[in-house]
Amino acid sequence: MEMGKTSNWIKAFFLVVLCGLLSMGTALASEKKEFRSADTHPADYPTVQAMNYMGKILSERTNARLSISVFHSRQLGEETDTIDMARVGAVDLLRISFAPFTDLIPEARVLTLPFLFSSDAHFQAVINGPIGKEVLAAFEQHGFIGLAYYESGSRSFYTTEKPVRSLKDLKGLQIRVQNSDLIAATMTALGAIPIKMPFGQVSTALEASIIDGAENNWSSYQSTGHYKAAPNYSLSRHLRVPEVVVMSKAVWDTLTHEDQTIIRQAAVDSQKVMAELWKERTDKAKKIVLDAGVQTYELEDISAFQEAVKPVYDQFINDPKLKNLVSRIRAVHP
Ligand code: GTR
Numbered sequence: 001m002e003m004g005k006t007s008n009w010i011k012a013f014f015l016v017v018l019c020g021l022l023s024m025g026t027a028l029a030s031e032k033k034e035f036r037s038a039d040t041h042p043a044d045y046p047t048v049q050a051m052n053y054m055g056k057i058l059s060e061r062t063n064a065r066l067s068i069s070v071f072h073s074r075q076l077g078e079e080t081d082t083i084d085m086a087r088v089g090a091v092d093l094l095r096i097s098f099a100p101f102t103d104l105i106p107e108a109r110v111l112t113l114p115f116l117f118s119s120d121a122h123f124q125a126v127i128n129g130p131i132g133k134e135v136l137a138a139f140e141q142h143g144f145i146g147l148a149y150y151e152s153g154s155r156s157f158y159t160t161e162k163p164v165r166s167l168k169d170l171k172g173l174q175i176r177v178q179n180s181d182l183i184a185a186t187m188t189a190l191g192a193i194p195i196k197m198p199f200g201q202v203s204t205a206l207e208a209s210i211i212d213g214a215e216n217n218w219s220s221y222q223s224t225g226h227y228k229a230a231p232n233y234s235l236s237r238h239l240r241v242p243e244v245v246v247m248s249k250a251v252w253d254t255l256t257h258e259d260q261t262i263i264r265q266a267a268v269d270s271q272k273v274m275a276e277l278w279k280e281r282t283d284k285a286k287k288i289v290l291d292a293g294v295q296t297y298e299l300e301d302i303s304a305f306q307e308a309v310k311p312v313y314d315q316f317i318n319d320p321k322l323k324n325l326v327s328r329i330r331a332v333h334p
Helices: 005-029 046-061 078-085 105-111 118-129 130-137 181-189 199-207 218-223 257-291 302-308 310-316 320-330
Strands: 031-039 066-070 093-097 144-150 157-161 174-179 193-196 213-216 234-238 241-247 296-297
Touching: 005 234, 005 241, 031 046, 031 078, 046 093, 046 144, 046 257, 066 257, 078 241, 093 130, 105 130, 118 130, 130 144, 174 181, 174 199, 174 296, 181 193, 181 234, 181 310, 193 199, 199 213, 213 234, 218 257, 234 302, 234 320, 241 257, 302 310
Parallel strands: 031 066, 031 093, 174 193, 174 213, 234 296
Antiparallel strands: 093 241, 144 241, 157 213, 157 234
């Protein structure tokens, strides 16, 4: 089930036209380039801060010739809208979740598989190693240049009424998911009813009991205020969906090799700042939600969840190249 799709398309269309006009103006005005970057999160969120930092060092390293203006808080639309805009070069950069790329880029599915990573350290070793590089490189043939990964912790379920401790608890619950067939199939495999819904609509949907719950990391659970309507947080850690900084290939191809190198390095350098901000923010978010009365739960039997999602692997990891990536990920020992 999808909600708000038509209005999002209309919104995306007008934003594409608007951004197109803006970019023509910038190109004519001077040689200076101010890249527009989109983010769904608010101004004080680590991803936005890290992109601001990337803009700062980019500017320092080019005598203010290159800079970044971050349109946070969904000012340019929901994540799927901004993917469409970046593809045609209407927006230059995205800080975005891998999830909405999984329907487009087969390699992106691999890092989004449920229960694939055994720990944070495992996840970090994979994204910062050769597999991470290979997956980022795969973005290019789909119109994006993968520049860097950002931290995002693990995602867990939260519900308005009954906490989720077992598959039985999840059965029949309407759970909001990101715009990804793979994640929707994961919910179905776990017995829930997936509701694909843009991030910006989840608060209202929880408050109005349109959905029974959603899933996200501590920081997003807190920043969105979802914890107020859904105070049962079940530490299922079922997904570790990476966040990524990508540039529109349409824009990238207009840049000199030298500028491309500077941009790539600035993105990689911002990753370290992101890691620090992320840790701080996660600790703060946990404290805020626990102080507000959120109850946490552990799953009774995680192996039942891991077993239940096996068909998702068969369905989405359906060619030798993807299977090989999964085996190599499993063989990484941090
Ligand atoms: C957050 C992620 C966002 C967005 C959001 C969602 O964890 O940082 O980019 O994808 O989840 O659930 O839509």
